[in-house]
Amino acid sequence: MAKIAAIVTDMFEDVEYTKPVAAFRGKGHQVINVGLKAGVTVKGKSEGTPVRIDRDVEEVAVDELDALFIPGGYSPDKLRIDEAAVQFAREFLESGKPVLSICHGPQLLITANALRGRKVTGYKSIVQDIKNAGAQFVDQEVVEDGNLISSRDPHDIPAFIDASLKKLEKAKVTA
Amino acid sequence: MAKIAAIVTDMFEDVEYTKPVAAFRGKGHQVINVGLKAGVTVKGKSEGTPVRIDRDVEEVAVDELDALFIPGGYSPDKLRIDEAAVQFAREFLESGKPVLSICHGPQLLITANALRGRKVTGYKSIVQDIKNAGAQFVDQEVVEDGNLISSRDPHDIPAFIDASLKKLEKAKVTA
Numbered sequence: 621m622a623k624i625a626a627i628v629t630d631m632f633e634d635v636e637y638t639k640p641v642a643a644f645r646g647k648g649h650q651v652i653n654v655g656l657k658a659g660v661t662v663k664g665k666s667e668g669t670p671v672r673i674d675r676d677v678e679e680v681a682v683d684e685l686d687a688l689f690i691p692g693g694y695s696p697d698k699l700r701i702d703e704a705a706v707q708f709a710r711e712f713l714e715s716g717k718p719v720l721s722i723c724h725g726p727q728l729l730i731t732a733n734a735l736r737g738r739k740v741t742g743y744k745s746i747v748q749d750i751k752n753a754g755a756q757f758v759d760q761e762v763v764e765d766g767n768l769i770s771s772r773d774p775h776d777i778p779a780f781i782d783a784s785l786k787k788l789e790k791a792k793v794t795a
Numbered sequence: 796m797a798k799i800a801a802i803v804t805d806m807f808e809d810v811e812y813t814k815p816v817a818a819f820r821g822k823g824h825q826v827i828n829v830g831l832k833a834g835v836t837v838k839g840k841s842e843g844t845p846v847r848i849d850r851d852v853e854e855v856a857v858d859e860l861d862a863l864f865i866p867g868g869y870s871p872d873k874l875r876i877d878e879a880a881v882q883f884a885r886e887f888l889e890s891g892k893p894v895l896s897i898c899h900g901p902q903l904l905i906t907a908n909a910l911r912g913r914k915v916t917g918y919k920s921i922v923q924d925i926k927n928a929g930a931q932f933v934d935q936e937v938v939e940d941g942n943l944i945s946s947r948d949p950h951d952i953p954a955f956i957d958a959s960l961k962k963l964e965k966a967k968v969t970a
Contacts, residue, residue, distance in 0.1 A: 694869055697872075697920045698920070700920050700923075701919050727920075730923055730924065730927070731922075731923045733923065744876050745872045745873070746872075748875075748905055748906045748908065748928075749905065749924045752905070752924065752927035752929075753923075
């Protein structure tokens with residue numbers, strides 16, 4: 621089973637975190653909450669869902685983990701002012717391990733300069749940012765391009781979960 | 796005195812709206828709140844400041860107004876999913892009339908494809924988006940490039956107000 625880093629901070633879109641995480645755990649995967657400070661509890665923007673951060677992004681290595689999950693809301697906008705979070709996302713995408721992004725998730729990958737030439741989707745407000753980053757924006761519920769899986773918004777969650785679980789089944793797993 | 800459109804919706808950064816608006820009105824300028832629906836009251840993200848929308852962006856023309864003010868927070872991200880708001884911002888910048896942008900304000904201008912070749916600043920989370928939009932990002936408290944004045948965040952408000960008031964003094968005023 622895969623060890624998945626969920627990179628998250630305050631104002632994440634509640635259901636874009638809770639539903640995929642429940643589905644991942646339901647299949648036996650382990651979800652580690654990675655954020656700006658271990659031990660703090662961050663909250664969702666719509667329902668105030670509390671999420672305790674397990675690991676500080678500065679102290680976690682891509683080698684320890686099998687996949688990266690980036691929920692949306694305004695969490696990615698807050699994460700991308702942190703250099704360690706940006707570098708972590710960049711290294712993950714370059715590692716070839718699965719990166720699962722929904723809604724505003726691509727913002728973190730844009731700041732990481734990691735989307736050039738990739739096919740990706742995301743929330744409708746960031747379409748121009750995705751295009752300007754040199755990526756090909758695809759307007760569909762789930763887009764798979766190599767190790768990158770992306771979806772647009774909460775309506776796409778079921779398709780996002782299906783595609784993510786399939787990708788995770790095939791992922792290499794650390795010891 | 797100038798008629799200033801403040802384009803705003805929910806989750807604007809309270810002080811980035813309240814302080815400039817108080818300063819503009821203090822100098823005799825008129826501030827018209829333009830939003831996605833006239834008559835509704837939108838709220839700030841930090842303090843819940845209520846702002847009543849005077850005019851629907853679909854029904855207001857650049858010709859009626861002398862300047863555009865774009866406060867930050869998450870309001871610009873919400874505005875830029877609306878085609879009329881994006882077009883209004885684009886027309887304003889192209890009209891040569893003053894456009895006063897702070898924090899996340901450039902997001903609206905990026906979606907409008909209006910920043911190519913412009914010198915601009917904005918909140919640190921959107922630096923890469925500004926660069927990818929073909930603009931020159933300048934890391935200072937206020938940047939003036941032709942009719943576009945921009946600042947980074949709430950710390951820059953005094954400098955933003957000073958530069959904006961000077962620009963408004965020189966602006967042509969509609970009857």
